[in-house]
Structures are given as structure tokens and as C-alpha cells.
Amino acid sequence: MPAPDAATVAEAAVAANAATAAASTNAAPSAGAVATPALAPGAARPSSNTPAIAAAAAAAAAAVAGQQKPFAEVVKDAKEQPGFFNLYSKEEKVWLEIKPEQFDRPFFLQANRTHGIGDREPFRSPMLRSYIVEFHRLGSLVQLIARNSQFFATAGTPLARAVRESTSDSLLSAVPVASQPHPEKKSILIDANALLLADIPGGSSALEAAYHIAYGFDARNSSFTALHNTADLTGFAVSAHYSVPKLPAAPSMTSPSHSAPPAHLEDERSLFLGYYYSLAKLPEAMTPRVADDRIGHFMARRWDFSSDSNAFPEVYYVKRWRLEKKDPDAEMSEPKVPIVYWLDRNIPEKYRETIKAGVLEWNKAFEKLGFKNAIQVEVQPEDAQFSTADARHASIRWVVRDEPGAFAIGPSRADPRTGEILDADIEIEDGWTRVPRRQVSEQFPPRVAQAARVARDTTFCEYGDVAMDELAFALDLLVARGEIAPDSPEAEKYVLATLKDVVTHEVGHTLGLQHNFRASTIYTQKQLSDASFTTANGIGGSVMDYNAINLALQDEPQGDYVMHSIGPYDYWAIEYAYKPIAPAQEKEELAKIAGRSGEPQLAFGNDIDAGFGGSAEGMDPQVNRRDLGSDPLDYATRRLKLSRELWTRLQDRRLKPGESYELLRRNFLAGLTQLSNAGMVGAKYVGGVVYVAQAHRRRPIVGRQFPFAPRVCAPPDRGSIRSLQGRRRVERDHSRHRPVHAHAGRAACDARPADERQRGDPHRGRRVQANQGQPRLPPVRAL
Ligand SMILES: [Zn+2]
Structure with missing residues (x-):
């Protein structure tokens, strides 16, 4: 039968894509752009799985069905790269070979971002999406289908059928078969350019969300920049071009809805993002470990409909690496x-x-479980033939952006069936290299507060920025005190100690640990001021907190500034996730481990407890993103004193020749940031509640164990609130730049949970009577 030439296949594919774009409400490029004949096949890939898309693609496939060239002819003179999927490349064209046994077999697809545009947007995380996918043959069409694994039921049962009938897979891409079957292997070829030079990660939507500009994916100017192939991973590095025909004109009047385009493009109508696609072998399903809400692990959530014995079908598995002893x-x-x-x-x-x-700090926790060298570090050689962005290399990468912060992020991707972590790629911003130099060469505007950007996302991490803010404040203060010189080896030492802490924190995320914002409260200020204590024990219960830098007041002894190792909570959380336990003993042993949650050193509170943007969940005064010590109210007071000290010293600071006024401005703002944070910490003492760590929040209350207890403030509450507001109000003498706090009011709060107050005070009734109905007041402190 006659074989169509490439142009015929291309036309059919373009026609299919034009139809799919017209049918789809969220096709990446505009329909007009897709219909342009000059565009190559794959100019737009279906981005949803509507029946219209499948029908249009199938129609295109049918048009070329039975007209494919022989296998050998398609790949004539092409370079073969054997691997998980055999690849054949010739100039810019790449074909992917699919053997009969590789159809309808699940494998892992992961997309990473490898190149950005100098901003944190549109993709803040280097890890984008991952799926369990299959190649599926539909006549002369090959579909890349993302299998839905969220619901499940015991195989072979009616419920398993109900699950299949109640859920939908998703179509990620589809291409016509590009060759006749191989005479012996019976495998076929597909056009990898058409399959993958598409907006699978949804960059168009992400750019529009960030900049309110409808950039479309442009396949014609996108390309593969590298191909890697091993027995269990086929990798594609992609340069993905996005463009927009014209930018929206700026409104004649200031409009809050008008966004600026990306700031670091030579032409704002065009940009290249870099992706890395890993097509990787899926491991045999690992035995999952059920999570416990008293410990903060990231979790894989599924719905198990196998049995109706549970009130809720959801099951939560700890996200963890597969770790087994050799012996x-x-x-x-x-x-x-x-x-x-x-x-x-x-x-x-x-x-x-x-x-x-x-x-490597984390090895200490694994050694307690009998693992030697569980965590290892390698450096990618200059001439390495792999990308750290692939799904086989957990990695740490550096990134430069225009932001003056030091954002760090520790994402991971897991097998959705079991929670097994398959890859993790940490990214750290370059801001660290400049912290000491900022003392003498201030050139950045103050970092924009990230709070507004924080979604209700427990995987969001801004510890890098927070740690750098803390470090900048500490260095400003220590320099102002004359204790260290800017740009000195001592300053560098603080930078490296803080960077190490941030790395340990981010690696903790990639081992499966959530934040723990209560951990910073396990030691008293007296312990924190004792250098021998902090050297032995660190400054908090966990590296997964945003621990504030441990700064002494003037004439106070100074303990360690930052966490230098993991804390007692970290050992415990790793034990729950990774302790080798025989299946028969697992339930009992895990209950025993989690049952230690009442121990003071294992205090735990996650992002939800700390609250997002002031929502009601963030009412626990002991759970803060940036505090230190057993008494957060005292911490807030101390930070106010330290800010005042910095500002006072600022009055007498003389600039050296060449130094900018910016240095004074930044010192003032560093103190102001502390003031703001102290206000947020203190405000929770008014009407807050303390969550009780031992209680499962979604389970029945046992005995007198309440899931939370009110934190009571002395009446009138209005007075307490006024005092907090007063502390956050700064009156400035503009002529001398001398900040003056408003008069401190008085806030009186009982830090103990309500049931504890009642149990611990046998004379409560009489005292209330003696006070003529007024509640008992604890010692009054000024905030
Ligand atoms: Zn974090």
C-alpha cells in the first residue's frame, strides 16, 4: 500500500490538532496559531480528555491508518539509543519505539523544570507533575494516558468495577503511529517530537496565572536539547518556547488587575522554559505504611473502597523512600x-x-534504626551524561534569580499507590553568597513579603527566605554591637551554619517530613542561653521548624545561634517512617512509636496549626513559624528589645566613605520585620487555643483528653488587644529617625490548657468566690 510522505502525516496531525484546539476550552496556544500551516505536527497537544479531543485525534489517525512507512525506512540513517524505550534520532527528529509488551503497561512520567526566566514564577518548584501513565493503542493512534490511581478496591470484586466506572483517566498526549510494525519485534515507532514538544506541564496556564498574559506554547520553535537512555529511564531535555503575538496595552489609569510582564526578557513576547521528561520504570508496589496524625509526615492519600468497615474510605500512607537492610x-x-x-x-x-x-546530618537518625550510610552524597561530574533533573537522581541544584531572598524548596515525587518516594530535587537560591556583603554594599530593595503568596499548601516552604531574614537581622545586630566585622570570616561562618541548617531542613522534606512549628518551644530561655547546653542539644526539637536565630540580649550569655544538627522530634519521625518492622508486628509497633507523642521533646504542630494568612486554624500560641523558646510571648518581647537595641545603635552609626544610606534603611527595616513578627506571635495569646498533641483530631476523644483547650486572657480582652495593637504601632520622630514604641499595655494570659487549670487548682472555687466572681489571674506580664 502507498505510504504517505511526512507532509501528509503532518497535515493530518495539524488538522487533528486544530480540531482538538477548537473543541478544547483550554488549548494552550490560540486556535488561530494552531491552524497556521507552517506549524509542525504537535503544535498543540490535547490538554484535556474530552471526547471531542479523542475523536478528532482518532479521525486523524484513521486518515493515515495503513499508510505508514516500513520501520527500517523511517529510521534510516538515524542514531539508535537503546534503553527503557529505544530511541532513534536524526537531526532534530526523534522516534520512540514501543514494543507490543510495552502497551497498556504502567510506567512513571515525571516533568521537571530545568530552565527559568530569572523570576520565581511561573514555576517556583523545580518538580512539576508526575503520573502513572500507559501507552494505549487506539487504532492507528497511540495515546499517552495518565491512569487514575486515587480510588481503589480489591481486584476482581464488583467494587473494583464500580471504582473503574466512577473515575476518569486523563489524556496527556496522542500521536499517529509512525511506522509499520517491525518485521521481527512487532514494535512500532511514534514521533517523539509530536508527543512531547507540547505543553504537558501546563506552562501556558502557569504563565497566565503569574503575569495575566496568554502566552501560548509554540511547538515549531521548541526542541529536544538532550536525550538520555538507560535500561530503566528514557529522558528528554526540552527547550519549550512560549510566545504571545502582542502584549496587552497598559491601561490609561492605574488598574490593580494589570500585571507587568516578566522583568528579565529581552522581548517580553517570547520566552523559553526548560523541561525534563523522565519516562521511567515503575517499581513493584512497596508495602505502604499508614500515617499517624500525631507525627508530621507528607502523605499519599487514596480512597480504599474494598471494605465499608471504616467511616471514611480515605487512607493515608507515609511518603518515604524504600529502605531495606542489605543484611x-x-x-x-x-x-x-x-x-x-x-x-x-x-x-x-x-x-x-x-x-x-x-x-549527611540525617544519617544520625538512620543509624539509630540500624542503617549505616543510608544517606549518601555524590557530586555530578562536569562531563556527566545525565541530568540531575531526571527521576533517578535525587539532587540539590543552585538557581539565580532577581530576588534578594534565598528561597529554598525541597519537593519530592512519590508512587501514588504506596507513598514510595521515587525522586526529590531540592533547589536553593543564590542569595546566600551575598548576605555578608550586604553590610557594605546594599543594593537590593527589601524582599517582598511572601505571606500573600502562600496558598493553603502544606508543601510550601519559605524557610530559606526566613532563615536569611533572620541571619541578616542577626548580622546587622552583631555588627552594630561591634562583635563581628562585616565581610569577616566570622560573618561567613554564620552564613555557612545557617545554610547548613536550611539544607538539612529541605532534605528533611524530601525524606517525607512536614514542618513542625511547635518544636521550637521545647527548651527554656535559660537553656538556650547556656552554650554548653545548646552545643549538646541544639536550640529546638526539630530542624523542620523555622527556628529563629538564638540571639542573646545585651550582657546575656550567648548559646548556639542556629540548629547544628537534627533534633529529638526528627529522630522520632524518621523512626516511624523508616524503622524496619515485620508485617505481623507493624500495627502494634507503630502504635507504640506514635504513642510517645505526649513526651515534651516530641512536641508537634504543622502548617495548619500555625495557620495560613490568619485563618482560624492558626490560633495556637505555641505554634509559630518564627519563634524560639518555651515561652513565645517572652520571645516576642525579647525581639522587640533587640529591635530597639539595633535602632538605638543605628542613631550613632556613622557611615564610612562610600557607604550608602541604604545600609541605614535596611537596618531599620530589619528591626521592623522583627516587630511585625513579634506582633503576630503575641496576638495569638488573645483568644487562642492550644492543641493537645496526644489527641487524634479526627478521632473520638478518650477520657478527658480534649483535642484542644482554650487559652484564656484576663478581662477585659479589649484592653489586651489594645496593648498588642499598641506594640505594633511605631511612632517615629522623622527628624531624627528615632522610633518610639507606644506605651506597652498589659496582657494577662494563662498558658495552661483549660482542663489542666481546673485539675491543678483544688482551691479554684474558693478563690473565685474570694475574687467576687473574677477568674483567677496568673502573673501579669507586659508584652
Ligand atoms: Zn520547609
């Missing part, structure tokens, strides 16, 4: 497969040792 009977054994973090070759040499040390 299960040995007390201490290397793991069969270690968790290896690759330091990307783009990390400056001077920071690599610090980063490595931050990663």
Missing part, C-alpha cells in the same frame, strides 16, 4: 539501595562541603 539480621547494615543526593555541577564549589554536611 536484615545484622544490628547495623548498609541499605540494599542507599538514598543518594547528587550535588548538581552548578553549585559553587565553596558551598558544596556545607551542603554535603547538611544532607
Whole structure:
């Protein structure tokens, strides 16, 4: 039969894509752009799984059905790269070979962002999406289908059928078959350009959300920049072009809805993003470990309809790496497969040792469980033939942006069926290199507060920015006190210690740990002021908190400034997730581990407890994103004193020749940031509640164990609120730049849960009577 030439296939595919774009309400480029004949096949890929899209693509496939060239002719003179999926490339064209046994078999698809545009948007995380996918043959069409694995039921039962009938898969891409079957292998070829040079990660939508400009994906100017193939991973590095024909004109009047385009493009109508697609072998399903809400693990959520014995079908599995002892009977054994973090070759040499040390801190927790060298660190060689963005190399990468902060993020991707973490890619912004120099060369505007951007997302992490803010304040103060010189080896030492803490924090996320914002309360101020204590114990219960820097007041002894290792909570959380336990004992053993949640050193409160943007969930005064010590109210007071000290010293500071007024401005703002944070910490003492760690929040209350207890403030509450408001109001003498606090009011709060207050005071009734009905007042403190 006659074989169509490439142009015929292209036309059919373009026609299909034009039809799908017209049928789809969210096709990435505009329909007009897709219909342009000059565009290559795959100019727009279906981005939803509506029947119209499938029908249009199938019609295109049918048009070329039976007209494919022989296999050998298609790949004539092409370079073959054998691997998970065999690849054939010739100039800019790539074909992917699918064997008969590779159809309808699940594998793992992961998309990473590898190149940005100098802003944190449109993709803040380097890890974008991951799916369990299958290649499915529909006549002469090959579909890339994302299988829905959220619901499940025991295989072979009517409920398993009901699950299939009640849920939908998603179509990620579809292409016509590009060759006749191979004479012996019976495999076929598909056009990888048409399959993957498409907006699978949804960059168009992300750009529109960030800049309110309808950038469309442009397949003709997108390309593969590298191909990698091994027995279990086929990888594609992609340069993805997005463009818009014209930018919206600026409104004649200021409009809040008008957004500026990306700031660092030579032509704001065009930009390239970089993606890395991993098509990887899916491991045999690991036995999942059920999560416990008394410990903060990231979780894979599924709905198990196998049985109706539970009130809710949801099940939550701990996200964790597969870690098994090489010698299960040995007390201490290397793991069969270690968790290896690759330091990307783009990390400056001077920071690599610090980063490595931050990663390896976690081995201490695994050694307690009998694992030797569970975590390992390697550096990607300059001539490496792999990308750290692939799904086989957990990694840490460096990124430069225009932001003066030091954002760090530790995402991971897991098998949705079991919670097994399959890959993790941490990214750290370059801001660290400039913190000490900021003392003498202030050139950045103050960092925009991130709070407004924080969605209700427990995976969101801004510890890098917070730690850098803390570090900048601490260095400003220590320099102002004359304790260290700016740009000195001592200043550099503080930077590296803080960077190591941030790395350990982000690696903790990639081991499966959520934030723990209560951990900073386990030690008293007296302990924190004792250097021998902090050297031995650190400054908090967990590196997964945003621990404030431990700054002494004037003439106070100084303990360690930052966390130098993991804390007692971290050991506990790792134990729950990774302790090797025989299946028969698992339920009982896990209950025993989680049952320690009442121990003071294991205090836990997550992002929801800390609240998002002032919502009602963030009412617990002990759970704050940025505090330190057993008494957060006292912490807030101390920070006010330190800010005042910094400002007072600022009055007498003389600028050296060449120094900018910006330095004074930044010092003032550093104190103001502390003032704002102290106000937020203190405000929770008015009408807040303390969540009780031992209680499961969604389970029945046992005995007198309440899930939370009111935090009572002395009447009249209006007075307390006024005092807090007063503290946040700064009156400035503009002529001398001398900030003056409003008079401090008085806030009186009982820090103990309500039931504890009642149980612990046998004379309560009489005292209330003696006070003529007024509640008993604890010692009054000024905030
Ligand atoms: Zn974090």
C-alpha cells in the first residue's frame, strides 16, 4: 500500500490538532496559531480528555491508518539509543519505539523544570507533575494516558468495577503511529517530537496565572536539547518556547488587575522554559505504611473502597523512600539501595562541603534504626551524561534569580499507590553568597513579603527566605554591637551554619517530613542561653521548624545561634517512617512509636496549626513559624528589645566613605520585620487555643483528653488587644529617625490548657468566690 510522505502525516496531525484546539476550552496556544500551516505536527497537544479531543485525534489517525512507512525506512540513517524505550534520532527528529509488551503497561512520567526566566514564577518548584501513565493503542493512534490511581478496591470484586466506572483517566498526549510494525519485534515507532514538544506541564496556564498574559506554547520553535537512555529511564531535555503575538496595552489609569510582564526578557513576547521528561520504570508496589496524625509526615492519600468497615474510605500512607537492610539480621547494615543526593555541577564549589554536611546530618537518625550510610552524597561530574533533573537522581541544584531572598524548596515525587518516594530535587537560591556583603554594599530593595503568596499548601516552604531574614537581622545586630566585622570570616561562618541548617531542613522534606512549628518551644530561655547546653542539644526539637536565630540580649550569655544538627522530634519521625518492622508486628509497633507523642521533646504542630494568612486554624500560641523558646510571648518581647537595641545603635552609626544610606534603611527595616513578627506571635495569646498533641483530631476523644483547650486572657480582652495593637504601632520622630514604641499595655494570659487549670487548682472555687466572681489571674506580664 502507498505510504504517505511526512507532509501528509503532518497535515493530518495539524488538522487533528486544530480540531482538538477548537473543541478544547483550554488549548494552550490560540486556535488561530494552531491552524497556521507552517506549524509542525504537535503544535498543540490535547490538554484535556474530552471526547471531542479523542475523536478528532482518532479521525486523524484513521486518515493515515495503513499508510505508514516500513520501520527500517523511517529510521534510516538515524542514531539508535537503546534503553527503557529505544530511541532513534536524526537531526532534530526523534522516534520512540514501543514494543507490543510495552502497551497498556504502567510506567512513571515525571516533568521537571530545568530552565527559568530569572523570576520565581511561573514555576517556583523545580518538580512539576508526575503520573502513572500507559501507552494505549487506539487504532492507528497511540495515546499517552495518565491512569487514575486515587480510588481503589480489591481486584476482581464488583467494587473494583464500580471504582473503574466512577473515575476518569486523563489524556496527556496522542500521536499517529509512525511506522509499520517491525518485521521481527512487532514494535512500532511514534514521533517523539509530536508527543512531547507540547505543553504537558501546563506552562501556558502557569504563565497566565503569574503575569495575566496568554502566552501560548509554540511547538515549531521548541526542541529536544538532550536525550538520555538507560535500561530503566528514557529522558528528554526540552527547550519549550512560549510566545504571545502582542502584549496587552497598559491601561490609561492605574488598574490593580494589570500585571507587568516578566522583568528579565529581552522581548517580553517570547520566552523559553526548560523541561525534563523522565519516562521511567515503575517499581513493584512497596508495602505502604499508614500515617499517624500525631507525627508530621507528607502523605499519599487514596480512597480504599474494598471494605465499608471504616467511616471514611480515605487512607493515608507515609511518603518515604524504600529502605531495606542489605543484611536484615545484622544490628547495623548498609541499605540494599542507599538514598543518594547528587550535588548538581552548578553549585559553587565553596558551598558544596556545607551542603554535603547538611544532607549527611540525617544519617544520625538512620543509624539509630540500624542503617549505616543510608544517606549518601555524590557530586555530578562536569562531563556527566545525565541530568540531575531526571527521576533517578535525587539532587540539590543552585538557581539565580532577581530576588534578594534565598528561597529554598525541597519537593519530592512519590508512587501514588504506596507513598514510595521515587525522586526529590531540592533547589536553593543564590542569595546566600551575598548576605555578608550586604553590610557594605546594599543594593537590593527589601524582599517582598511572601505571606500573600502562600496558598493553603502544606508543601510550601519559605524557610530559606526566613532563615536569611533572620541571619541578616542577626548580622546587622552583631555588627552594630561591634562583635563581628562585616565581610569577616566570622560573618561567613554564620552564613555557612545557617545554610547548613536550611539544607538539612529541605532534605528533611524530601525524606517525607512536614514542618513542625511547635518544636521550637521545647527548651527554656535559660537553656538556650547556656552554650554548653545548646552545643549538646541544639536550640529546638526539630530542624523542620523555622527556628529563629538564638540571639542573646545585651550582657546575656550567648548559646548556639542556629540548629547544628537534627533534633529529638526528627529522630522520632524518621523512626516511624523508616524503622524496619515485620508485617505481623507493624500495627502494634507503630502504635507504640506514635504513642510517645505526649513526651515534651516530641512536641508537634504543622502548617495548619500555625495557620495560613490568619485563618482560624492558626490560633495556637505555641505554634509559630518564627519563634524560639518555651515561652513565645517572652520571645516576642525579647525581639522587640533587640529591635530597639539595633535602632538605638543605628542613631550613632556613622557611615564610612562610600557607604550608602541604604545600609541605614535596611537596618531599620530589619528591626521592623522583627516587630511585625513579634506582633503576630503575641496576638495569638488573645483568644487562642492550644492543641493537645496526644489527641487524634479526627478521632473520638478518650477520657478527658480534649483535642484542644482554650487559652484564656484576663478581662477585659479589649484592653489586651489594645496593648498588642499598641506594640505594633511605631511612632517615629522623622527628624531624627528615632522610633518610639507606644506605651506597652498589659496582657494577662494563662498558658495552661483549660482542663489542666481546673485539675491543678483544688482551691479554684474558693478563690473565685474570694475574687467576687473574677477568674483567677496568673502573673501579669507586659508584652
Ligand atoms: Zn520547609
